[in-house]
Amino acid sequence: MKNLINRQSISLWYMAVLFLSVSLQSCISDVEGSTTEISTVSNMTAELTAPPNVPPPVGARKAAKLIVDMEVVEKEGEMTDGVKYIYWTFNGTVPGSFIRTRVGDEIEFHLKNHPNNKLPHNIDLHAVTGPGGGAESTFVAPGQEKVFSFKALNQGLFVYHCATAPVGMHIANGMYGLILVEPKGGLPPVDKEYYVMQGDFYTKGKYGEPGLQPFDMEKAIDERPDYVVFNGKVGALNDDNALTANVGETVRLFVGNGGPNKVSSFHVIGEIFDKVHVEGGDLMNENVQTTLIPSGGAAIIEFKVQVPGTYLLVDHSIFRAFNKGALGMLKVSGKKDAKIYSGTQTERTFDPDGTMAKAKPAAEAGENLAETTKVLGKSLEEQKAHGKKVFMQTCFACHQANGQGIPGAFPPLAKSDFLNQDVVRAIGVVKHGLNGEVTVNGTTFNSVMPAQSLSDEEIADVLTYIYHNFDNNKTVVTPEMVKSQSK
Ligand SMILES: [Cu+2]
Numbered sequence: 001m002k003n004l005i006n007r008q009s010i011s012l013w014y015m016a017v018l019f020l021s022v023s024l025q026s027c028i029s030d031v032e033g034s035t036t037e038i039s040t041v042s043n044m045t046a047e048l049t050a051p052p053n054v055p056p057p058v059g060a061r062k063a064a065k066l067i068v069d070m071e072v073v074e075k076e077g078e079m080t081d082g083v084k085y086i087y088w089t090f091n092g093t094v095p096g097s098f099i100r101t102r103v104g105d106e107i108e109f110h111l112k113n114h115p116n117n118k119l120p121h122n123i124d125l126h127a128v129t130g131p132g133g134g135a136e137s138t139f140v141a142p143g144q145e146k147v148f149s150f151k152a153l154n155q156g157l158f159v160y161h162c163a164t165a166p167v168g169m170h171i172a173n174g175m176y177g178l179i180l181v182e183p184k185g186g187l188p189p190v191d192k193e194y195y196v197m198q199g200d201f202y203t204k205g206k207y208g209e210p211g212l213q214p215f216d217m218e219k220a221i222d223e224r225p226d227y228v229v230f231n232g233k234v235g236a237l238n239d240d241n242a243l244t245a246n247v248g249e250t251v252r253l254f255v256g257n258g259g260p261n262k263v264s265s266f267h268v269i270g271e272i273f274d275k276v277h278v279e280g281g282d283l284m285n286e287n288v289q290t291t292l293i294p295s296g297g298a299a300i301i302e303f304k305v306q307v308p309g310t311y312l313l314v315d316h317s318i319f320r321a322f323n324k325g326a327l328g329m330l331k332v333s334g335k336k337d338a339k340i341y342s343g344t345q346t347e348r349t350f351d352p353d354g355t356m357a358k359a360k361p362a363a364e365a366g367e368n369l370a371e372t373t374k375v376l377g378k379s380l381e382e383q384k385a386h387g388k389k390v391f392m393q394t395c396f397a398c399h400q401a402n403g404q405g406i407p408g409a410f411p412p413l414a415k416s417d418f419l420n421q422d423v424v425r426a427i428g429v430v431k432h433g434l435n436g437e438v439t440v441n442g443t444t445f446n447s448v449m450p451a452q453s454l455s456d457e458e459i460a461d462v463l464t465y466i467y468h469n470f471d472n473n474k475t476v477v478t479p480e481m482v483k484s485q486s487k
Helices: 002-032 131-138 167-172 217-221 319-323 367-371 380-399 417-421 423-432 456-467 479-484
Strands: 043-045 065-080 083-090 099-102 106-113 144-151 156-161 176-182 192-201 227-230 243-246 250-259 264-269 273-277 284-288 290-293 297-304 309-315 327-333 434-440 443-449
Touching: 065 227, 106 131, 131 144, 156 250, 156 297, 167 192, 167 217, 176 192, 176 250, 192 243, 250 264, 250 290, 264 297, 284 290, 290 297, 309 319, 319 380, 380 456, 417 423, 417 434, 417 456, 423 434, 423 456, 423 479, 456 479
Parallel strands: 043 065, 065 106, 099 176, 192 250, 243 327
Antiparallel strands: 065 083, 106 144, 156 176, 192 227, 250 297, 264 290, 264 309, 273 284, 273 297, 309 327, 434 443
């Protein structure tokens, strides 16, 4: 009897709430003053995307209740060729899934922690108004799910991250991502939108040291990262994974910085940002070369692409780009426009006092050294294995993992006619560096390769590795050959 009454009153109460929320909903619609729009479903599940993709724009849709489902995934991944790392992630990627909402949305956030995970986690979203940005409400142990709701009061591009102690370590292992809160009516439409996020990583071994690399707390505290990368690993946005656009299109980049420590001087080589939503907020700057993205901050960057080619995304704290991995690519295809960019127009020798004309041709000594095939004390296999290690630590940053180089910046070592023609000269390049013009496979480069401070043995092994890979001519280089090459 008592039960029955209870049930009845509950259902009455439920109906009253339902009625109230329906009338409230129509109130909101009235405030928004749109008559053409068909009222949206008030309960939607958010579409989440893995980087570098973003979900479709909110467009004209009304504010709604949005359900966001996220799962913490602890998993092994690859930092760079041969280097493994245990990442902690939101939804399995670094950065975590992109969340796209609009101002006024009520977000019901579900955070799940898989029973096979080892640690508790939580989430602090910078788009939240409330203590800890949701961190306290979402603290989940393995095998738990927590739910909390918040209203998106402020528009902008916001970082989210794990805030479980030790906070720095959870962020350093990859627990960050972006949530976009679009203004009413949405951001103006563009042709291409991408999701890029920088992060710094700290490993026991130095850059490129192979194997499974554990997190190094001491380096993290000292702010000495071994890797600074976009989208969680070296080369995440390179070559086949490059961002793409066509001439004439407007590209919008949602760029975040997870840190945990380093501030990003974000720059695209060969482009000028037409517009930057500074720090992800409403302030709009125009005609920007490099924009500063703080750790735990973001920026919305827009530019029109007018000239075909490969554009490099870098942290302009430039050693990070070429030695620690903070380098991505945007490949633009389409027709050239010589009025905007001509390419090299003329090319001639500059020899003001005739010294170059008198200089001797490159060393001819030891021309047949390439035929030496035995190296004392080390088998060819051992030499190649050690050479690969040197390559990944030293040459890779510029010449890239498969020796393919970077157009306009670093010549290829793959199938390089320059390399295969003359081993003595190649030894000289690694030993003493190279500058001035060099033509590789028909393309001229005019840049600087600094001398590599390597031992004779390291130079011998790295060149042997390169000669036996990337379609080269299998020359064996010995430490003796390196030693006898003087200039
Ligand atoms: Cu965590």
